[in-house]
Amino acid sequence: KQEVTQIPAALSVPEGENLVLNCSFTDSAIYNLQWFRQDPGKGLTSLLLIQSSQREQTSGRLNASLDKSSGRSTLYIAASQPGDSATYLCAVETSGSRLTFGEGTQLTVNP
Amino acid sequence: GAVVSQHPSWVICKSGTSVKIECRSLDFQATTMFWYRQFPKQSLMLMATSNEGSKATYEQGVEKDKFLINHASLTLSTLTVTSAHPEDSSFYICSTSPSGHRIFGPGTRLTVT
Numbered sequence: 001k002q003e004v005t006q007i008p009a010a011l012s013v014p015e016g017e018n019l020v021l022n023c024s025f026t027d028s029a030i031y032n033l034q035w036f037r038q039d040p041g042k043g044l045t046s047l048l049l050i051q052s053s054q055r056e057q058t059s060g061r062l063n064a065s066l067d068k069s070s071g072r073s074t075l076y077i078a079a080s081q082p083g084d085s086a087t088y089l090c091a092v093e094t095s096g097s098r099l100t101f102g103e104g105t106q107l108t109v110n111p
Numbered sequence: 112g113a114v115v116s117q118h119p120s121w122v123i124c125k126s127g128t129s130v131k132i133e134c135r136s137l138d139f140q141a142t143t144m145f146w147y148r149q150f151p152k153q154s155l156m157l158m159a160t161s162n163e164g165s166k167a168t169y170e171q172g173v174e175k176d177k178f179l180i181n182h183a184s185l186t187l188s189t190l191t192v193t194s195a196h197p198e199d200s201s202f203y204i205c206s207t208s209p210s211g212h213r214i215f216g217p218g219t220r221l222t223v224t
Contacts, residue, residue, distance in 0.1 A: 041218070042217055046214065048212060049211070093213075097143065097155065099206075
């Protein structure tokens with residue numbers, strides 16, 4: 001059974017800092033890994049999707065890496081802003097279009 | 112881009128009543144819809160997968176007679192929580208993949224009193 005773990009559970013940083021969120025998964029037989037953002041009481045917004053054959057994806061200040069063999073992914077956020085405050089979820093897709101989510105990292109960027 | 116809407120965004124109901132949550136795909140057809148439940152401070156848990164025109168596939172531990180899913184058209188899937196109880200209070204989110212990227216509805220907050 002696929003399990004996804006995210007560390008840390010919560011993170012508070014001052015504005016402008018670069019930060020890294022970690023995600024690990026137990027079964028490397030994945031199709032892709034996706035990072036999402038969730039604001040309180042809202043749905044999920046897809047940030048980055050990394051196919052199993054890829055090692056990283058970038059979008060603006062966000063960079064996500066994937067090491068499938070070791071079951072790890074990181075989300076790097078550069079020059080953090082208060083508007084980045086949210087919960088960040090990683091999810092891996094396996095057979096049957098099944099998405100398994102981690103429990104998220106709650107990020108607070110203080111002005 | 113592709114958008115999924117949910118209605119209502121929040122609902123309060125009394126124990127024993129039924130609640131229907133609608134999930135609509137705007138400007139595209141959703142052959143498959145995934146329904147998730149999220150309890151406070153927890154991650155999303157897949158409840159069931161529905162395909163247009165066929166019966167939904169439920170995850171282990173999810174009561175199909177309690178959580179009725181209907182996917183009668185390519186733009187509408189509904190989740191009905193029957194005989195709701197306080198422990199059913201949760202955030203319900205639908206999701207689909209029109210082009211590989213998974214997109215999610217804004218969610219429905221259900222509170223059962």
